[in-house]
Amino acid sequence: MARHRFTLLDVFTSERLSGNGLAVVHDADDLPDATMARFAREMKLSETSFVQSPAAGGHYRHRIFMPTGEIPFAGHPSLGTAVAVARARGKRNVTFVQETRAGLQPIDVAVDGDRARVSMLQEPAAFGDELDPEDALGALGLEGAEADPALPPQFVSTGVFQLIACVRDAAALQRVFPDYGAIAQLLGPREAIALYVAHVDAEAGRASARSFLGAAGVGEDPATGSAVGPLQAHVAARLGVGRLEVTQGVEMGRPSTLSTAVEDDRVRVGGDAVVVVDGEVVLDT
Secondary structure (H helix, E strand, O other), rough: OEEEEEEEEEEEEOOOOOOOOOOOOEEOOOOOHHHHHHHHHHHOOOOOEEEOOOOHHHHHHEEEEEEEEEOOHHHHHHHHHHHHHHHHHHOOOEEEEEEEOOOOEEEEEEEOEEEEEEEEOOOOEEEEEEEOOHHHHHOOOOOOHHHHOOOEEEEEEOOOEEEEEEEEHHHHHHHHOOOOHHHHHHOOOOOOOEEEEEEOOOOOOOOEEEEEEEEOOOOOOOOOOOHHHHHHHHHHHHHHHOEEEEEEOOOHOEEEEEOOOOOOOOEEEEEEEEEEEEEEEOOEE
C-alpha cells in the first residue's frame, strides 16, 4: 500500500457542490490498472483521474477512468486535473501539455487559492455518421420532429466521439426520459461516450444541454467537456457560429457553465473549477 496525494474538485463551476465532481490521484505510476479501475468505481463519479509520469513529450500522463472502465479522453477531467497538478506544483499561471490516449492537449491554468480558471485546446474535429432524428431523439423519449433541422444528429469528435442531437425548442430538454439500453445501442458502433442533447440559440451564442451516458449506472452527466467541444464544432460547421456559452446540469441540481470557441482547426473549452478536498488516499500498489 502507498499514500497518494488526492484532490477532489468541482469543474465548470466556481461554487462548491455544483458543476461536475472529479477525483484526482497524484503520482500514480505505481498503481496497477485494476486498482485504478476499482478506485474509480469506489468514487462513483462520472470520471476519476490518475496523474503519471509523461511518456510522449507532455508535462504529465493523464489516465481517465469511468466506473465502467478507462476512456481515451474527457473534458472536465482534463481541466480539473490540470488545476490539481498546478496547485501540487506551486504554479499560479501555467500552460501544461497533457498526454492522453487521444493525443497531446495544451491546457491553460490560472490558480487563485482554491479556485481556478482553466481552458484547453481539444483535438481537431472529426465528423462521423448522421443519424435519423427518430432514432437519436427516440432514445430520449422525444419525437424526431423535435430535432433542429439546421443541426441534424451526428457523431462528432474533438478527442472522443459523442452523439450530438439538437432540438428546436429548449422546452424539449425538460421532457427527456432516457432509455439507457437504446442509448447504448446508438453509441456502441462508434464507441461514443454520450448522447448530448442540446438547444442552440445561434444568434445569442448560447446553448443549454443535457448529457446521457450509455449505462444507467452512470446515467446523466452534469458537465461534459468532451461533448461540448463536438457541439461547438457541429454548430461552427453547420451555422458558422464560433463561440458558445453552454449551460448544463441544471436538472440535476448541479448547474454548470461551459465556454467554447473555435481556434483554427481546434475547439477551446474552458470554465471555472474549485477545490473541495485536499488530502491523501491509501491504495494498493
